[in-house]
Amino acid sequence: xxxxxxxxxxxxxxxxxxxxxxxxxxxxxxxxxxxxxxxxxxxxxxxxxxxxxxxxxxxxxxxxxxxxxxxxxxxxxxxxxxxxxxxxxxxxxxxxxxxxxxxxxxxxxxxxxxxxxxxxxxxxxxxxxxxxxxxxxxxxxxxxxxxxxxxxxxxxxxxxxxxxxxxxxxxxxxxxxxxxxxxxxxxxxxxxxxxxxxxxxxxxxxxxxxxxxxxxxxxxxxxxxxxxxxxxxxxxxxxxxxxxxxxxxxxxxxxxxxxxxxxxxxxxxxxxxxxxxxxxxxxxxxxxxxxxxxxxxxxxxxxxxxxxxxxxxxxxxxxxxxxxxxxxxxxxxxxxxxxxxxxxxxxxxxxxxxxxxxxxxxxxxxxxxxxxxxxxxxxxxxxxxxxxxxxxxxxxxxxxxxxxxxxxxxxxxxxxxxxxxxxxxxxxxxxxxxxxxxxxxxxxxxxxxxxxxxxxxxxxxxxxxxxxxxxxxxxxxxxxxxxxxxxxxxxxxxxxxxxxxxxxxxxxxxxxxxxxxxxxxxxxxxxxxxxxxxxxxxxxxxxxxxxxxxxxxxxxxxxxxxxxxxxxxxxxxxxxxxxxxxxxxxxxxxxxxxxxxxxxxxxxxxxxxxxxxxxxxxxxxxxxxxxxxxxxxxxxxxxxxxxxxxxxxxxxxxxxxxxxxxxxxxxxxxxxxxxxxxxxxxxxxxxxxxxxxxxxxxxxxxxxxxxxxxxxxxxxxxxxxxxxxxxxxxxxxxxxxxxxxxxxxxxxxxxxxxxxxx
Amino acid sequence: xxxxxxxxxxxxxxxxxxxxxxxxxxxxxxxxxxxxxxxxxxxxxxxxxxxxxxxxxxxxxxxxxxxxxxxxxxxxxxxxxxxxxxxxxxxxxxxxxxxxxxxxxxxxxxxxxxxxxxxxxxxxxxxxxxxxxxxxxxxxxxxxxxxxxxxxxxxxxxxxxxxxxxx
Numbered sequence: 001x002x003x004x005x006x007x008x009x010x011x012x013x014x015x016x017x018x019x020x021x022x023x024x025x026x027x028x029x030x031x032x033x034x035x036x037x038x039x040x041x042x043x044x045x046x047x048x049x050x051x052x053x054x055x056x057x058x059x060x061x062x063x064x065x066x067x068x069x070x071x072x073x074x075x076x077x078x079x080x081x082x083x084x085x086x087x088x089x090x091x092x093x094x095x096x097x098x099x100x101x102x103x104x105x106x107x108x109x110x111x112x113x114x115x116x117x118x119x120x121x122x123x124x125x126x127x128x129x130x131x132x133x134x135x136x137x138x139x140x141x142x143x144x145x146x147x148x149x150x151x152x153x154x155x156x157x158x159x160x161x162x163x164x165x166x167x168x169x170x171x172x173x174x175x176x177x178x179x180x181x182x183x184x185x186x187x188x189x190x191x192x193x194x195x196x197x198x199x200x201x202x203x204x205x206x207x208x209x210x211x212x213x214x215x216x217x218x219x220x221x222x223x224x225x226x227x228x229x230x231x232x233x234x235x236x237x238x239x240x241x242x243x244x245x246x247x248x249x250x251x252x253x254x255x256x257x258x259x260x261x262x263x264x265x266x267x268x269x270x271x272x273x274x275x276x277x278x279x280x281x282x283x284x285x286x287x288x289x290x291x292x293x294x295x296x297x298x299x300x301x302x303x304x305x306x307x308x309x310x311x312x313x314x315x316x317x318x319x320x321x322x323x324x325x326x327x328x329x330x331x332x333x334x335x336x337x338x339x340x341x342x343x344x345x346x347x348x349x350x351x352x353x354x355x356x357x358x359x360x361x362x363x364x365x366x367x368x369x370x371x372x373x374x375x376x377x378x379x380x381x382x383x384x385x386x387x388x389x390x391x392x393x394x395x396x397x398x399x400x401x402x403x404x405x406x407x408x409x410x411x412x413x414x415x416x417x418x419x420x421x422x423x424x425x426x427x428x429x430x431x432x433x434x435x436x437x438x439x440x441x442x443x444x445x446x447x448x449x450x451x452x453x454x455x456x457x458x459x460x461x462x463x464x465x466x467x468x469x470x471x472x473x474x475x476x477x478x479x480x481x482x483x484x485x486x487x488x489x490x491x492x493x494x495x496x497x498x499x500x501x502x503x504x505x506x507x508x509x510x511x512x513x514x515x516x517x518x519x520x521x522x523x524x525x526x527x528x529x530x531x532x533x534x535x536x537x538x539x540x541x542x543x544x545x546x547x548x549x550x551x552x553x554x555x556x557x558x559x560x561x562x563x564x565x566x567x568x569x570x571x572x573x574x575x576x577x578x579x580x581x582x583x584x585x586x587x588x589x590x591x592x593x594x595x596x597x598x599x600x601x602x603x604x605x606x607x608x609x610x611x612x613x614x615x616x617x618x619x620x621x622x623x624x625x626x627x628x629x630x631x632x633x634x635x636x637x638x639x640x641x642x643x644x645x646x647x648x649x650x651x652x653x654x655x656x657x658x659x660x661x662x663x664x665x666x667x668x669x670x671x672x673x674x675x676x677x678x679x680x681x682x683x684x685x686x687x688x689x690x691x692x693x694x695x696x697x698x699x700x701x702x703x704x705x706x707x708x709x710x711x712x713x714x715x716x717x718x719x720x721x722x723x724x725x726x727x728x729x730x731x732x733x734x735x736x737x738x739x740x741x742x743x744x745x746x747x748x749x750x751x752x753x754x755x756x757x758x
Numbered sequence: 759x760x761x762x763x764x765x766x767x768x769x770x771x772x773x774x775x776x777x778x779x780x781x782x783x784x785x786x787x788x789x790x791x792x793x794x795x796x797x798x799x800x801x802x803x804x805x806x807x808x809x810x811x812x813x814x815x816x817x818x819x820x821x822x823x824x825x826x827x828x829x830x831x832x833x834x835x836x837x838x839x840x841x842x843x844x845x846x847x848x849x850x851x852x853x854x855x856x857x858x859x860x861x862x863x864x865x866x867x868x869x870x871x872x873x874x875x876x877x878x879x880x881x882x883x884x885x886x887x888x889x890x891x892x893x894x895x896x897x898x899x900x901x902x903x904x905x906x907x908x909x910x911x912x913x914x915x916x917x918x919x920x921x922x923x924x925x
Contacts, residue, residue, distance in 0.1 A: 020849050024854075025849065028844075028854070028857075028864060029792065029832065029835070030790070030791070030792015030793070033791070034858055036785075208794075208858045208890055210795070256856075256857065258858025258859075290798060290801075485855070486855030486856055648852060651894055654894060655855065655894050655895050682802050683799065687890060687892060688896075689886075689887040689889075689896075690882075690883045690886040690889070690900065691887040693896055696895050
């Protein structure tokens with residue numbers, strides 16, 4: 001069901017099998033080494049002093065007493081770092097976020113750092129640093145920050161994306177518009193129009209492993225960095241650029257990563273750790289506390305969104321509009337030219353075929369930590385607003401929400417709301433699968449409700465560089481530069497095994513350090529298995545060409561007469577029938593005398609990662625006395641392209657859904673009037689625990705991506721997109737009141753019921 | 759101060775400042791980095807170990823409290839080359855993605871199955887509610903623990919049968 005029949009033409013030997021991951025034993029025995037599990041001889045302990053104020057001028061910063069304390073080897077403030085104020089805007093932003101320069105812009109903003117012989121000494125040194133702050137007016141709410149009388153964070157930021165450059169600086173740093181058709185005309189033709197406003201609160205990726213690194217920079221301009229990251233090549237470029245080092249002279253080794261979800265695609269304290277090390281001329285280890293992770297590393301945006309959708313009586317959507325306001329924390333967004341609200345605006349209406357559509361994204365700075373990517377960044381909030389409104393429109397035209405979605409779903413050839421025309425896509429197929437799913441027939445009782453919602457993610461390809469090396473016993477080393485965040489080494493080994501025709505067990509996949517491969521983009525955009533998988537296929541094909549050449553040498557026949565089949569070189573013509581097929585291992589064994597090591601390499605930018613769609617079903621029960629919501633059943637249906645390792649695809653679908661459930665029901669950054677974060681810990685920032693959730697059912701659809709030899713699409717991110725709206729719709733159906741503010745925590749649900757006169 | 763204790767069956771001595779947590783002592787003094795720090799406040803369970811058989815967050819225990827006690831960590835779960843059924847089932851069921859929470863989950867699940875060899879799904883979920891996992895949604899973890907419980911019960915039956923036949 002939902003599977004593209006053309007796909008069955010492609011037969012795989014090992015792709016799609018549920019093999020054991022190669023790093024499994026290390027991870028269940030405690031042997032795997034994560035960010036904080038590495039130590040260097042003579043290392044110092046690095047700690048940070050952070051602003052307690054949301055917005056303050058630093059009028060005096062005196063480190064003299066700390067520097068004199070015995071055991072302190074280096075103290076760093078912005079004075080020790082290059083002043084990039086008039087330099088590259090992106091580099092300036094990154095460095096100023098790592099260390100405040102003259103002004104602290106959020107509670108938790110670093111103002112100084114020390115390196116000392118042990119933690120006790122480093123803590124003492126922090127206490128000896130004297131900072132005098134002149135507290136300035138602050139703003140933490142996205143709507144407040146857009147008001148004309150709001151305190152302006154940066155006097156050099158003028159709203160970009162407007163027809164004319166504004167006269168005054170603004171907290172709105174970008175306006176971006178997407179769409180096609182004429183929405184005014186569309187709404188004029190509509191029989192039914194629904195308008196609704198929404199808010200979503202700020203959440204954190206919540207990886208269990210805090211940021212950690214061991215930095216070692218030497219006076220000769222070289223350096224090494226051991227770090228937990230989703231992109232060690234990116235960390236290398238950024239750190240080297242900020243510190244004036246040559247990129248090639250900094251070697252970055254990625255540790256095993258204890259969760260990232262986008263939060264480890266950005267540097268936080270790593271450049272400062274290197275600066276401390278360079279100043280002390282000793283290795284420095286920095287491990288963030290959980291409180292620091294919450295206060296000073298990448299949450300996602302809080303948002304305020306208005307949606308307006310108009311439909312004809314028969315159920316066809318004729319016009320759709322959204323205004324999306326996203327705060328990006330104290331600095332402009334991560335990807336230049338594509339800030340957070342712009343991404344939200346692009347994703348808002350992607351699931352539907354719309355003759356007239358317009359979405360406008362407003363990107364805003366506020367006094368909160370700099371926003372980082374969080375799994376399908378910006379899409380869940382937009383989906384919450386749009387998919388909630390879709391349910392309301394469906395009710396108004398008298399259709400079931402599912403039938404309304406099926407009727408309006410985008411398909412192959414539809415022009416997407418953000419521009420491109422879709423190739424083969426899975427939105428329709430996931431909705432049809434939802435219709436047939438037994439979950440939809442489960443009986444609901446009193447105070448229970450069911451919701452469905454759709455979600456989309458672009459997926460990304462990006463720069464990739466991969467090596468395959470064949471050992472003389474016929475075993476295969478695969479070296480990739482994309483971080484394995486959750487089992488990718490298994491999938492990548494399967495791909496190499498498939499292509500070379502050898503058993504999975506014969507392949508060993510490694511993550512190379514920055515000294516062993518060319519640049520690889522970060523593991524983000526669900527690109528790891530897609531891009532490195534593609535590069536492995538091409539590298540393997542190159543290795544096969546070498547294997548054929550070597551077989552030709554061994555047989556003393558022309559290479560054109562050698563073909564590769566099932567892991568063996570075979571002669572192509574009958575005249576060679578005396579020649580027995582040569583296995584990969586046999587050719588490898590002879591390699592020392594036939595030309596040396598056998599290898600394949602590929603560098604590429606695999607584009608067209610293939611957009612991904614999912615539809616989720618959720619049943620909830622709401623306690624009308626307490627407002628507490630319980631998830632009764634949850635089902636994820638997603639198009640994975642080709643699922644290389646179905647178990648880990650399911651894992652991505654379940655994990656994203658669980659994060660979405662936490663976001664929908666509990667998780668939020670709570671700021672006091674003073675602009676300080678009130679819940680920087682797992683006790684008060686409550687992510688879902690085991691007893692909060694049921695088993696999460698999954699159904700993988702395989703609609704191949706025509707741009708990948710195996711049909712792979714990215715799968716990791718889409719699953720976090722639909723839950724907010726699926727749960728919002730379910731709760732709204734359970735209590736009979738439209739929920740428009742995430743998280744839908746017990747007090748908010750009670751308030752909504754009360755306001756509706758329940 | 760000097761602390762003498764037993765860790766995974768071995769007698770171990772380490773010196774630590776009196777305010778140092780057992781977590782830091784295990785990681786930095788003894789070198790058992792399989793014990794993970796996720797929060798330092800007893801909220802995430804990544805540092806779970808057993809102290810005289812009782813499950814604790816080692817970040818909430820002082821290193822000094824280990825004096826004369828018996829500690830078990832993830833490093834002591836396997837017997838030589840043979841993985842504990844929980845370890846094997848976590849791999850077989852893909853109950854880990856990033857794996858940072860896995861040592862804590864294994865210790866918590868082992869403590870559960872020792873006191874309740876046949877837990878219901880709900881009992882498993884509540885017993886593991888002190889351990890945070892951000893990757894899996896807990897689905898495959900619960901399945902792995904269920905499979906391990908079954909396997910351990912069968913192993914136990916076999917052992918008892920063997921004992922009886924010897925008698």
